[in-house]
Amino acid sequence: MAAETGGRVPRLEMRSVSKTFPGVKALDGVRLKAWGGEVLALMGENGAGKSTLMKILSGAYQPDPGAEILIDGEPVAIADPIAAKRHGIAIIYQEMALAPNLSVAENIFLGAELRRGGLIDRRSMYEQCRPVLDRLGAPFGPETVVGTLSIAEQQLVEIARAVHARSRILVLDEPTTALSSRETERLFALVRQLRADGIALIYISHRMAEVYELADRVSVLRDGTYVGTLDRGQINAEALVRMMVGRDLSTFYKKEHDPSAVRGPVILEVRDLTDGGRRVHPCSLQLHRGEVLGIAGLVGSGRTELARLIFGADPRAGGEVLVEGRAVSIDHPRHAIDAGIAYLTEDRKALGLFLDMTCAENINIGVIDRDARRGGILDAAAARRRAEAAFRALRVRAASPLVTVGSLSGGNQQKVLLSRWLETGPKALILDEPTRGVDIGAKSEIYRIIDDLAARGIGIVVISSELPEIVGICDRVLVMREGRIVGEVGGASGRPVTQESIMTYAAGAAA
Numbered sequence: 001m002a003a004e005t006g007g008r009v010p011r012l013e014m015r016s017v018s019k020t021f022p023g024v025k026a027l028d029g030v031r032l033k034a035w036g037g038e039v040l041a042l043m044g045e046n047g048a049g050k051s052t053l054m055k056i057l058s059g060a061y062q063p064d065p066g067a068e069i070l071i072d073g074e075p076v077a078i079a080d081p082i083a084a085k086r087h088g089i090a091i092i093y094q095e096m097a098l099a100p101n102l103s104v105a106e107n108i109f110l111g112a113e114l115r116r117g118g119l120i121d122r123r124s125m126y127e128q129c130r131p132v133l134d135r136l137g138a139p140f141g142p143e144t145v146v147g148t149l150s151i152a153e154q155q156l157v158e159i160a161r162a163v164h165a166r167s168r169i170l171v172l173d174e175p176t177t178a179l180s181s182r183e184t185e186r187l188f189a190l191v192r193q194l195r196a197d198g199i200a201l202i203y204i205s206h207r208m209a210e211v212y213e214l215a216d217r218v219s220v221l222r223d224g225t226y227v228g229t230l231d232r233g234q235i236n237a238e239a240l241v242r243m244m245v246g247r248d249l250s251t252f253y254k255k256e257h258d259p260s261a262v263r264g265p266v267i268l269e270v271r272d273l274t275d276g277g278r279r280v281h282p283c284s285l286q287l288h289r290g291e292v293l294g295i296a297g298l299v300g301s302g303r304t305e306l307a308r309l310i311f312g313a314d315p316r317a318g319g320e321v322l323v324e325g326r327a328v329s330i331d332h333p334r335h336a337i338d339a340g341i342a343y344l345t346e347d348r349k350a351l352g353l354f355l356d357m358t359c360a361e362n363i364n365i366g367v368i369d370r371d372a373r374r375g376g377i378l379d380a381a382a383a384r385r386r387a388e389a390a391f392r393a394l395r396v397r398a399a400s401p402l403v404t405v406g407s408l409s410g411g412n413q414q415k416v417l418l419s420r421w422l423e424t425g426p427k428a429l430i431l432d433e434p435t436r437g438v439d440i441g442a443k444s445e446i447y448r449i450i451d452d453l454a455a456r457g458i459g460i461v462v463i464s465s466e467l468p469e470i471v472g473i474c475d476r477v478l479v480m481r482e483g484r485i486v487g488e489v490g491g492a493s494g495r496p497v498t499q500e501s502i503m504t505y506a507a508g509a510a511a
Contacts, residue, residue, distance in 0.1 A: 100147030253472030411442020
């Protein structure tokens with residue numbers, strides 16, 4: 001566990017922090033320390049208490065009696081968000097707190113506008129903002145309307161607001177969720193710059209790769225309690241998984257289905273499928289009954305594009321798809337569903353779920369015709385029973401199937417989307433980044449579901465950017481590069497399913 005930093009006073013120290021809601025103890029005696037000039041990663045499953053702890057730090061919640069918060073060794077009272085700002089605390093949430101119709105400068109000064117003669121002095125605001133934006137490398141000016149900026153640029157505005165306010169403690173809550181890989185790299189560079197400036201950064205993330213790259217220390221919460229802290233040299237997947245979920249990494253990935261399934265009957269076959277070479281050159285593959293087949297490759301290798309061609313979401317220029325040995329014509333996703341193919345998209349919020357609808361409606365929407373009575377009236381009771389059964393089968397954590405799916409955690413949203421596809425009775429199930437944006441506990445449950453489905457004889461294709469995930473759950477892996485399948489590991493290939501063997505193909509070193 002992490003040792004004290006000799007002679008230095010923590011920029012932030014939280015002691016004996018508890019928080020009780022009616023019937024629920026969200027935090028129980030939690031402690032936390034963050035030093036200036038460091039990145040402290042804060043990890044834990046959804047429901048571990050991270051958000052509640054940060055809301056107490058921000059002044060949005062008040063802790064139970066007995067809690068202490070110290071800044072630079074001095075006890076402080078944080079009665080509300082204004083007090084938090086006064087103490088140099090800034091929190092940047094996943095959902096931006098910006099006014100899109102106002103300029104960058106107006107957002108940075110929001111609530112503290114400069115005035116001259118009773119009127120807002122925009123010129124002075126622009127002049128004061130410009131050095132901050134230049135320092136952060138912003139590609140826009142203070143007069144730019146925030147609504148015209150990308151998500152990454154809006155996030156930069158939030159950081160600029162914190163820097164302009166001379167914040168000494170900056171919390172970043174899942175900051176890369178909506179960012180591309182290039183935008184993520186820019187954010188990492190900015191985090192390092194802020195660390196070098198002496199700011200104490202608390203970085204909340206489910207992504208271990210980000211923690212490995214950025215964190216000086218990692219503190220872990222589980223079930224509302226403080227588990228411990230690791231120094232940089234102690235950070236590894238085995239230790240983090242054990243701390244977050246209370247069990248060893250050896251039981252984290254689930255693979256109890258029969259691995260000999262790769263020698264079983266072929267349930268899905270793809271022959272020379274292509275979009276004309278725009279993103280996918282002719283690709284061929286076979287998926288066996290009860291097999292978990294991985295498709296790996298670097299970003300831009302064509303993995304998702306191939307899946308969309310198979311599912312009929314994008315038009316194909318050539319090739320064919322066979323299900324159980326019979327050629328099927330797939331020009332639309334409905335044709336794929338009718339043929340027994342299901343596809344769980346990598347972007348569940350934009351392309352998968354109807355966030356304002358209930359879980360039950362989301363689960364049943366793919367089989368709504370089953371509940372149609374004479375006269376076009378739906379059998380609501382049958383739909384509700386189906387949703388309740390899906391909740392039990394996939395262990396969806398929600399009050400009931402009648403809550404809106406947008407109110408659920410990422411892992412439970414993914415289970416609802418998966419439930420919808422399972423209701424269609426697929427023979428082949430394509431899962432594109434099935435654990436993206438979910439906490440480590442939900443990942444473990446999704447791995448269990450995948451293993452159970454394979455044991456039931458469903459052929460499963462898993463597309464993932466996380467190599468440990470691919471290695472941990474897949475029987476065989478195809479590797480793509482520049483729109484082509486360039487190699488295979490596992491199965492009859494004789495090559496072991498390891499991160500090294502996959503990267504050898506993905507990076508072109510196996511030529």
